[in-house]
Amino acid sequence: MSHIHLLSPLLANQIAAGEVVERPASVVKELLENSLDAAAKRIDIDVEQGGIKLLRIRDDGCGISEKDLSLALARHATSKIHNLEDLEHVCSLGFRGEALASISSVSRLTLTSRTLNCEQAWQVSTEGQQMNCQIQPSAHPNGTTLEVRDLFFNTPARRKFLKTEKTEFDHIQEVIRRLSLAHFEVAFHLTHNGKTIFTLHPALDEIARARRVGIVCGSEFINQSTPISIEKEGLSLYGWVGFPTFSRSQADLQYFYVNGRMVRDKLVAHAIRQAYRDVLYNGRHPTFVLFLQLNPALVDVNVHPTKHEVRFREARLIHDFLYSSLHRALAEVRPQDHLTHTI
Ligand code: ADP
Numbered sequence: 001m002s003h004i005h006l007l008s009p010l011l012a013n014q015i016a017a018g019e020v021v022e023r024p025a026s027v028v029k030e031l032l033e034n035s036l037d038a039a040a041k042r043i044d045i046d047v048e049q050g051g052i053k054l055l056r057i058r059d060d061g062c063g064i065s066e067k068d069l070s071l072a073l074a075r076h077a078t079s080k081i082h083n084l085e086d087l088e089h090v091c092s093l094g095f096r097g098e099a100l101a102s103i104s105s106v107s108r109l110t111l112t113s114r115t116l117n118c119e120q121a122w123q124v125s126t127e128g129q130q131m132n133c134q135i136q137p138s139a140h141p142n143g144t145t146l147e148v149r150d151l152f153f154n155t156p157a158r159r160k161f162l163k164t165e166k167t168e169f170d171h172i173q174e175v176i177r178r179l180s181l182a183h184f185e186v187a188f189h190l191t192h193n194g195k196t197i198f199t200l201h202p203a204l205d206e207i208a209r210a211r212r213v214g215i216v217c218g219s220e221f222i223n224q225s226t227p228i229s230i231e232k233e234g235l236s237l238y239g240w241v242g243f244p245t246f247s248r249s250q251a252d253l254q255y256f257y258v259n260g261r262m263v264r265d266k267l268v269a270h271a272i273r274q275a276y277r278d279v280l281y282n283g284r285h286p287t288f289v290l291f292l293q294l295n296p297a298l299v300d301v302n303v304h305p306t307k308h309e310v311r312f313r314e315a316r317l318i319h320d321f322l323y324s325s326l327h328r329a330l331a332e333v334r335p336q337d338h339l340t341h342t343i
């Protein structure tokens, strides 16, 4: 008698969903990344009950054609890479073709989309178990709306791990903070239970960018930080570093991007800690929003898609550049600036 059998596609997707979809915030991350990959200029995010009841993400990106609509929900289906060579040079945020398949296997999902050159929008709906989806004509402006209802409705064990509405919403906001800082050119609008939480207009100049950082990270941060913009030997560092007096008890206001991707990296953390070493009290954490740009060939950002790790080819060079840039910026902040610097 045989004991081995193939898993049903639904069960295989639900198992894969365990890795991609941990909580509502992970759904928001995947859907926002898809909107950004679709070159959206405006993204609207509506959340109900911490995202447990509803997440709706609408964008004005390139849209999905009728022909591609059901394929978009299939596992390992992507428009972003075709072969191994593409994978090595991938610059989209997604490429594994897992997210929509995973999310649709653990929720009630509706996908509505219209491409630029199409007069008509099209819609598919799935309900966890029912992977066979009917495509219907619909009304929608150019772009895509993903509606995800009742997350984990068919996987009660997973649903039990969800925290309070407030905690889940806090996680969602953090995801949006990270992505909105990496995409100043894109407008974001967030509501929770029908109430506007924030509106971020496209930030195309220095003042508008500082304003966005103020909305996203708090006005206290932007008032108590110094802007930084340094270029040297093909490396550029741009952003804001918090005054040593504006330190935190937790490392919760630290945003570091490498070529537009948020990373958490030991080497980067070490260089920054060193720069603050003499000016920060023990046990306090510095605050910063920093963007490092360098030749993509010198950094591998695809070490792990969810873990924010990177690998620098010339680690020593990067470390020294970060350390010396920040050290100098902090040395230039005279003590009285801490009290008088406002925007
Ligand atoms: P991946 O992003 O890894 O390709 P996903 O499962 O997230 O996989 O999405 C599958 C495909 O659906 C994408 O490759 C893309 O072609 C399409 N897609 C998903 N969301 C959008 C969107 N908001 N706008 C346009 N196309 C989208």
Ligand code: MG
Pocket: 030, 033, 034, 093, 094, 095, 097, 099, 100
């Ligand atoms: Mg994706």
